[in-house]
Amino acid sequence: xxxxxxxxxxxxxxxxxxxxxxxxxxxxxxxxxxxxxxxxxxxxxxxxxxxxxxxxxxxxxxxxxxxxxxxxxxxxxxxxxxxxxxxxxxxxxxxxxxxxxxxxxxxxxxxxxxxxxx
Numbered sequence: 001x002x003x004x005x006x007x008x009x010x011x012x013x014x015x016x017x018x019x020x021x022x023x024x025x026x027x028x029x030x031x032x033x034x035x036x037x038x039x040x041x042x043x044x045x046x047x048x049x050x051x052x053x054x055x056x057x058x059x060x061x062x063x064x065x066x067x068x069x070x071x072x073x074x075x076x077x078x079x080x081x082x083x084x085x086x087x088x089x090x091x092x093x094x095x096x097x098x099x100x101x102x103x104x105x106x107x108x109x110x111x112x113x114x115x116x117x118x
Contacts, residue, residue, distance in 0.1 A: 003031055003038055006088045007114060010039040013061055013089070014116055017043050020057050021050070022093075026105065027114035040108065041091045044099050048078050051095050055082050058093070062086045 007029070014025045023044040031038040041058075045051040059069065067086040080098035084091040092104060 006038045009065055010041055010089050011116055016061055022054050028108050029112040029114050033111055037090045038088045044094045051082055051093050054093050058084055058091045
């Protein structure tokens, strides 16, 4: 039951990020593989400014839903990988080629992808 609510919140977040031109959005259910989170939200951007905007949208959405951020704010303006840790949901925002370089999907290859239409 709890995981289902988290999935619904993650899907709503993904839809928001998609509406804000987030690219190649993937949701990974990591709940059976790690105690650190239930869902990873992966999204790509086309610039550092776009990454910052996606970060702001995600932060605002999750905090409005009652989630508290567990990691410090991103202070490096040109960071190619922004991580937002909200406990049950962790958001990864990648700029350009950083997503292929870090290849989170390959590291978590044995997790279930959550379809946005599910």
